[in-house]
Amino acid sequence: MISQTPQAPYYAVIFTSIRTAGDDGYGDMAAEMGKLAAGQEGYLGVESARNEIGITVSYWTSLEAIKNWKAVSRHRLAQQYGQQKWYQSYKVRICLVERDYEF
């Protein structure tokens, strides 16, 4: 679903990744992280799609909110497993959304 974010400015985290083969607990953890993120202060929404690469964009009110989410202990464990098991490679981009429009 396309996130109904508030009027800009707000923040986006673009997470682009290439998975390893197999699930190995990834699906369950991804679902758990989706719920956990949605409960965080400053969370505005998430959009996600995957074919050859996966792109997950999460939206936040502030850099502070992004930093806090990165530090949540269960999320830190997920990041650790991500590097050990689930991702061949990924890139994270922290962005200020300056303007948006829709159709």
Add this chain to the structure above:
Amino acid sequence: MISQTPQAPYYAVIFTSIRTAGDDGYGDMAAEMGKLAAGQEGYLGVESARNEIGITVSYWTSLEAIKNWKAVSRHRLAQQYGQQKWYQSYKVRICLVERDYEF
């Protein structure tokens, strides 16, 4: 593929969309736009994935480069067809990438 963008800051355009049913010339135009964008001044790369929603993130050196790409006549035609035929809805977010890191 994950785009090998230069050191931040640079710009990202997050294009999130929901397609209509059927192809109706969409695939050909998408391929053509991919090539055309890649030849634009200030283009840095693109990442794209689609399941229920599609997310295409293109990267640019400046707001000027983004504005110029939006105004390319063949791209304007694609935008018009997009609203007439290919997309139920979409959202475009213009972002300043402030920081990035990778694994």
